[in-house]
Amino acid sequence: MHVTMIGSGYVGLVSGVCFADFGHNVICVDKDAGKIEALRRGEIPIFEPGLEQLVADNVRAGRLSFSTDVETSVAASDVVFIAVGTPSRRGDGHADLSYVYAAAREIAQHIKGFTVIVTKSTVPVGTGDEVERIIRETNPDADVAVVSNPEFLREGAAIEDFKRPDRIVIGLNDDRARGVMTEVYRPLYLNQAPLLFTARRTSELIKYAANAFLAMKITFINEMADLCEKVGANVQEVSRGIGLDGRIGSKFLHAGPGYGGSCFPKDTLALAKTAQDYDSPVRLIETTISINDSRKRAMGRKVIAAMGGDIRGKAIAVLGLTFKPNTDDMRDSPAISIIQALQDAGAAVTGYDPEGMDNARQLIDNIAYADDAYSAARDADALVIITEWNQFRALDFGRLKSVMKAPVLVDLRNIYRHDEVTKHGFAYTSIGRPMNG
Ligand code: NAD
Incomplete structure (x- = not known):
């Protein structure tokens, strides 16, 4: 599968490299050009045990690359994950969804063919509805299924958590995405990690x-x-x-x-x-x-x-x-x-x-x-x-x-x-x- 990860922070980078390690072709995208340049040089912008080696292995195997270019990566992808930050909004404590919505708008412009858009960021109930609305508004012809797939990894044990999760939660309202998500997580599914569809x-x-x-x-x-x-x-x-x-x-x-x-x-x-x-x-x-x-x-x-x-x-x-x-x-x-x-x-x-x-x-x-x-x-x-x-x-x-x-x-x-x-x-x-x- 061709996978794009939008946001290459703690969650995006770990998830992206693990998906590459599963055998998928993954492009990790970030709008922070400095971060992408560092990753291309083999420098890992965060400290996470085992990450540097896993990135190096998967880059060498040709399954993992880094880019600031949303257009080419999204156009070539079956699945696009949104893994950008959702910090507290200044002033009222609600989740600040501006990064998620900006990513959705950008993705929408470049979709080619049926594409599953997956929100991996932690987002409040109803965000998937709004992401779907934004995509349809930005690109009425886009053929998408918008899925929720929250991440439960812990920093410090992130790779182990990602590869041996207690469960994988997948929320969807469009059945076409079910097979795609099962394929994305296939190695874990085969290892008996429970896939919980909701x-x-x-x-x-x-x-x-x-x-x-x-x-x-x-x-x-x-x-x-x-x-x-x-x-x-x-x-x-x-x-x-x-x-x-x-x-x-x-x-x-x-x-x-x-x-x-x-x-x-x-x-x-x-x-x-x-x-x-x-x-x-x-x-x-x-x-x-x-x-x-x-x-x-x-x-x-x-x-x-x-x-x-x-x-x-x-x-x-x-x-x-x-x-x-x-x-x-x-x-x-x-x-x-x-x-x-x-x-x-x-x-x-x-x-x-x-x-x-x-x-x-x-x-x-x-x-x-x-x-x-x-x-x-x-x-x-x-x-x-x-x-x-x-x-x-x-x-x-x-x-x-x-x-x-x-x-x-x-x-x-x-x-x-x-x-x-x-x-x-x-x-x-x-x-x-x-x-x-
Ligand atoms: P982070 O700040 O480390 O990374 C977010 C990255 O997204 C940054 O590198 C930023 O430059 C990039 N970004 C923002 N907007 C972008 C855009 N439009 N296009 C491309 N890149 C963009 O954040 P994180 O800790 O990885 O968290 C991401 C999400 O995952 C949050 O919703 C968080 O709640 C959730 N989460 C985090 C953890 C954790 O342990 N850190 C665990 C589970 C879930």
């Missing part, structure tokens, strides 16, 4: 419902962690105790500084806004959003409390800036609000992240950036772990103590045990665990 609107809602549920699950355990601290219980044991129940499941039950990233914050907000528009508010999700928002700054207060309550003029080292490990994505990372809270209280912050510092520099002003954990910690009055990169899981506490001004560790991801830190003379604070836990 109506288009249902598929659009499934993506938001999934993300909202996961955000709610994280927020639930975060609130349990706060309660654990008050009652002297251990949230990790609570997680295990409830997660072993098959009805609950153990994933997404790790207490931490609040969810962030390029999806959960904007998608929960967009769902809440859509639901309000339809006069069917999703109050659980509205509450989830507000709990999570206040949690990030509360984590700043937790650090301040761990340092004795007054941090004016103190130095704080922060390890991990991205919203989770194994990505360079800084969008809506909890680190941004936490660092801001520490700066507001008068501290000087030095940060280190294995992959996220280039992106962090665009978003976080007035902090110093270090080359590794130990140089970040030099002369610091406290060390804060915000993101649980593997390289922070076995820190040399003796070495840290020798370079820090005060041995204070605040572990917002619970990656250490109390005894293994305190035996080195550190004061240790974590999330939802008793002091001896």
Whole structure:
């Protein structure tokens, strides 16, 4: 099959290269000429484990190429995916669909023959209807089926997720697209990955419902962690105790500084806004959003409390800036609000992240950036772990103590045990665990 991917970001690039790896001929298009030039040189604009090699293999095999030219790629394609960004709209929190609609308009002008247009971007219910309307308005002769196929991959494990998905959701109202989509996903289908066909609107809602549920699950355990601290219980044991129940499941039950990233914050907000528009508010999700928002700054207060309550003029080292490990994505990372809270209280912050510092520099002003954990910690009055990169899981506490001004560790991801830190003379604070836990 000939496939065009419009938008070559985290989702478009990973999906495009995986489709090429399935044996399809794929052109990844982006309007960012710099990105396309870099990709043509073999440089990958994002950090995603395994991506560079997979791109190189598929380019070499002649199945994957990169272009800024929508016209030639769309005209030659059986399937065109839209994988552009759908950020929060400034001001009201609805999903900003301007990139999706612009892509639909561009695609419409160049369609030749029956073409399946697939929205892979996360879009509110009814967007497929509008994409179809735009295409018919722009090019009344275009023969298209507009399909919803939301993406569930996780950054940091994106290739594995794409190639071994729990399910593939395909929403369509035109049966001609069913065979085409089955063919596109054929290798996964043969591997027994469930293909769930639904109506288009249902598929659009499934993506938001999934993300909202996961955000709610994280927020639930975060609130349990706060309660654990008050009652002297251990949230990790609570997680295990409830997660072993098959009805609950153990994933997404790790207490931490609040969810962030390029999806959960904007998608929960967009769902809440859509639901309000339809006069069917999703109050659980509205509450989830507000709990999570206040949690990030509360984590700043937790650090301040761990340092004795007054941090004016103190130095704080922060390890991990991205919203989770194994990505360079800084969008809506909890680190941004936490660092801001520490700066507001008068501290000087030095940060280190294995992959996220280039992106962090665009978003976080007035902090110093270090080359590794130990140089970040030099002369610091406290060390804060915000993101649980593997390289922070076995820190040399003796070495840290020798370079820090005060041995204070605040572990917002619970990656250490109390005894293994305190035996080195550190004061240790974590999330939802008793002091001896
Ligand atoms: P991204 O910002 O990394 O990439 C979007 C790309 O689209 C950019 O490179 C941009 O230049 C390009 N673009 C925008 N308009 C274009 C146009 N008209 N023509 C060609 N290129 C255009 O975004 P992302 O993280 O890949 O997310 C894309 C969509 O997938 C969003 O709707 C997001 O919610 C959804 N999604 C993201 C993830 C994730 O983990 N990042 C997971 C599942 C779903």
